[in-house]
Amino acid sequence: MEDKIIYEVLRVIDGKPIFLENHLERMKNSFKLINKEFTLKYDEISAKINRLIQSENKTEGNIKLTYGINEKVLRVFFIQHSYPSEDLYEHGVETILYFGERENPNAKIVNDNFREKVSKEITASNAFEAILVDRNGYITEGSKSNIFMVKDGELLTSPTKAVLPGVTRGEIIKIAEKLGIRVKEVEYRYDEINKLDGMFISGTSPKVLPINKVDNVELNQKNDIIINFMKEYDNEIKKYIKCH
Structure with a gap:
């Protein structure tokens, strides 16, 4: 059995x-969604991560935690990363639509087959990311990120049940509350993207990254709300580092 x-x-x-605590909370939730007990201890995982950082002598990068349900072994290691350039934050990124759904969107479980198919489409289109569209024509999330939309001064995002509840996504929602911006979880159709005031990607590597194009639809990457979220999210990271 695989x-x-x-x-x-x-x-x-x-x-x-x-945001280590939030990542481990989400990992715990992934266990719960497949009816498995989360037996890992926060302090042990934290210590393992810090030992890795010290032994590798790396102050920047991405770390991956993997746990095989059958094998019952936690692995912690640095992986290759790619962060957007200043130019991409300034001018936004191009994305494509991909009509497909994850089997269990709420759980972060390795699915190489799905990832491979989407990655091929992204590469073929020379895009930064693919925005997933479900069988009913609704935008869900990015292939490796969450998606937010700006319309009439409000922030729109897909219902939590249809997406991976990203750690950065959670921070964005908290920031919106602080800024007094209403967040609505809505099912938004892909063929109405042209009615939006803006869109952005959120995720561990991209942080908050404006989208300037979805297929052939051009968007305003300089939207004031998006720029505010970029600044505020960077501030939250600085606060986290200072507190830890």
């Missing part, structure tokens, strides 16, 4: 694993 592998990817900045 082993199910639950995983998390977290970002290290200034030698600190950013």
Whole structure:
């Protein structure tokens, strides 16, 4: 029987694993969604991550945690990372639509087959990311990120049941509350993207990254709300580093 592998990817900045507690909480939730008990201890995982950072002498990068349900072994290791350039934050990125759904969107479980198919489409289109569209024509999430939309001063995002509840996504929602911006979880159709005031990607590696194009639809990457979220999210990271 093929082993199910639950995983998390977290970002290290200034030698600190950013939002570690939230990543481990999500990992625990992934176990719960497949009816498995989460027996790992926070302190042990944290110590293992910090030992890795010290032994590798890396203050920046991405760390992956994997746990095989059958094997019952936690592995912690640095993986290759790619962060957007300043130019991409300034001018936004091009994305494509991909009509497909994850088998269990709420759980972070390795699915190489799905990832491979989407990656081929992204590469063929020379895009930064693919925005997934479900069988009913609704936008769900990115292939390796969450998606937010801006419309009439509000922030729209797909219902939690249809997406991976990203750690960065959770921080964005908290920031919106602080800024007094309403967040609505809605089913939004892909063929109405042209009615939006803006869209952005959120995730561990990209942080908050504006989208300037979805297929042939051009969007305003300079939207004030998006720029505010970029600044505020960077501030939250600085606060986290200072507190840890």
